[in-house]
Structure formats: structure tokens, C-alpha cells
Amino acid sequence: MPENRNTKGQFIKGEGISDLTGMKFGRLRVIKLSEKRSGRKTFWDCVCDCGNTKTVRSDSLKSSIRSCGCLKKEQDKINLTKNHRHKQSGKHLYIVWMNMKQRCCNKSDKAYERYGGRGIDVCDEWKKSFDSFKKWSLDNGYSNNLSIERIDVNKGYSPDNCTWIPIKEQAVNRRSTVWVEYQGERLNLKQWSEKLGINYGTLHSRYYRSGMRPPELFIPVKTTPR
Template sequence: MDDSNMIGRKFGYLTVVSKSDKRISGRKTWVCRCDCGNTKLVTDTALGKSTISCGCYRRERASKLNLKHGMYKKRIYRVWRCMINRCYDKNHESFEDYGGRGISVCDEWRNDRNSFFKWAIKNGYSDDLTIDRIDVNGNYEPSNCRFISKIEQQNNKRNNHLISYNGETKTIAEWERTLNLKAGTINSRLRRGWNENDAVSTPLMKRWERKYSRQKIQQHHPELAGTSDIEAMRAIREESFKDYARKVSV
């Protein structure tokens, strides 16, 4: 192309003003004015390719990224990142329960993290809250998401086991807090065949009770031979520790 035709041409943010007599690495150069008002000397090979501004574009882009990505090292960014990974990363430990079940993230949030950040802050985001889907079988989208405490989220899991006792129906996690009985103990009892009522209503065995096997209970309490372990332990609890200790010596 004739050098004279370069004058006035625009490459990105740069407009060619004149040809320079200076050469850089043997290449001819052009004096260009940037849209921001600065001037810059650019080689013909870089013009419009590796160089499209005086440097302001890179700074502007970095500033925008910092605005969008400003929470990069903060928890809200990790919330967004983990939400995406659960739904689309097949190697993620929770993919089977999310993406594997067809759960997805709306395009607005998936393609623009800043959009998610704005929605989150507007809808009560806090570092001590977690994102929750109102419909556990629905997608991550504004109409189906909210921020709640971790305890509330545990109660909204699709695999929650609901137990009715004393006219109340609660999750195992809720019964744990109500009865001061560990969820692991309740789950263990259910796995061993205990009914739900007994699993939550039976207090933990005391240390001295654990010392005695079912065989010893039957040996010293023949009247309990046909009863379940639970009924046997309840009957024994009706006796005082001293009376029981006197009957069953180690």
C-alpha cells in the first residue's frame, strides 16, 4: 500500500497522523494519535495487530476486569465458580448430583459473572450465607435462587430424611439440634433397623450400660429374653445404677 494512503487511517484506537523517519528494529514507523489524546510511534507490522492503542486500551480492559472480577479473591467469586463447576465440570466431586441430573446455570449468570455478583448483592448476599435453589430439582437462575444459612440449606436437600415424632416432622439435622442427639447416631440406628420413633427418642447408653453385652442382659434378666435391645435397655434404665451393678458384676 502507498504510504500516502496510510495517513488518516484508523487502527483500533489509533489514527495515523504521519510517517516517521525513525525506524524500530529496521521497520518503518508511523506517528499515531490515540483516541485518548496521546501520541505513539508504531511500526507498520504492529499497527492494527499487536498495537491498537497507546496502552490505554489495556489499562481500560484491566480496570473493567477488576470491576467485574473485583471479588476474585473473595468468597462471592468462589460461590459463582463452584456453581459453574458443579453443573459443567464432569470431574467435579458434586457433578453427579448437579450437572449429572440436568441442573444448569442460566446463560445470564454463566456468561457474565458480574451479572451474578449484582444479583447476589441485591438479594442479600453475605459471607455467612450460602446460595440455595428453592426447587432442588430446578436450575440456578434468579427466580429459583436465594441466600440462606447453611442450616436452612441442609433442611432443603432433596435427600433429607424426614422423621415424625411427638406430632412434629423434622429432618435428622433438625432433630439433632432439638434433642441434642448426634445425626450420626440417628443415622446409625436407622441403618441397623431401628424404627424412626426409637431412633430419635432413645437416649444414648451410659458408659456402664455399654459394658454389658446382650448375652449378659439376657442372663441376668431372663424376663427380657424375648424383647428387643431397645426395650431391654429401657427396662434396665428403670433400675438404679447401684441395683443393676449389684446384679451384674464384671
């Protein structure tokens, strides 16, 4: 039942409808009859406890509408945080967080040797709180098609050593990746191959088998005249 009902049973002159002015329905207090019409339906201009105004149809005001919309927003926020761990368990970002901790902290994880086994850890801030990791992720460009990457592969997961990159690029930043600096630019062999137009297999062979380094490493391949 609405609060503070108008008990006088007054009717609006010329309208033939009960005057709801001053009545309160949930968080909405009726200000006046609205000029809006839809067939035979009448509407009322209301003010919400939060300060917003809303025009509501008479039957909705009496049966279902209880705020300008702020009540639902507050409830959605409560639902989002209530039992947070359970509700996020199927989300991609939550899975990223769990996998990150598993490979660094769980000795039974198949990737532990390459992470936790060599000293790669997760900072306390992220290890203890998914909310903290989620906030950092959303503030730093996270989307489902990206993968978390450590900037320095010899350091752990923390806000100052992580970024979000396309999954394709992640394969480039492995410990086994060969980085070569030349003329002030640092690229891996694959990137130098694409930049200079030299076959990657040629660069790989020169680097590993012949022990070549710049500038010899990047000498253009001679082509045999036809």
C-alpha cells in the same frame, strides 16, 4: 488552568487577596468568599455543575479540587465496571459464581457428576452475566460468611431456587440427608435429635436398622434406674 478566569485582577477590599468570584475551576464556579478561615488560609464558596455546593480552600481550588466530589464518584463507577471480569476475579462472590458454573457445566470438574451429571444447571441469566448474579446476591443478603444454597436440591441454580445460608447449615441440606415429617413439622434426624433430646445415633439406628418411623421413631429412650 481554570476556565473563565477573572482577567481584571481585582482585589477584595480590605482582604488583600485576588477576587475569584465568578471564576470556574473544573466543575466548580466560585460564588463568593467564605466566612471560613484557617490561619492565613482563605476559603471560597462554590457551586458545582451537578448543583451541590462546596467550600474550598484557595490553594486547593487552584491546584487540585475540581468538583464537589461527584467527579471522583463517576470515575469510581467507571473503574468498577471497566474490565469487570478481571477486576472481580479475586473476589469471593466471583469465585462462588465461577465454581457454581464449573460444577454444573464443566465435565472435567471433580464435582460435575453430583451436579451437571445429574441435570443440575445454572439459569441462563446467571450463566451469562456475573453482574446479574451479583445484583441478586446483594439484594438477597449476601455476605462473605454465607454459602449459596439450592432450596430444592433436585433443581438448578436460579433466583427462585437459591438463598444464602451459613456454611454450617449447608451440610444439612444434602441429598443424603434424611428428612422426617411428624405432627406437621419437617426436620432432619439431627434436628429431631436436638429438639427431642434423643441421641442422634439412636435415631439413626432406629431409622436405618430397624426401619422405624414416627411415632415409634421418637419414643423416648428408657433409662435404667440406679
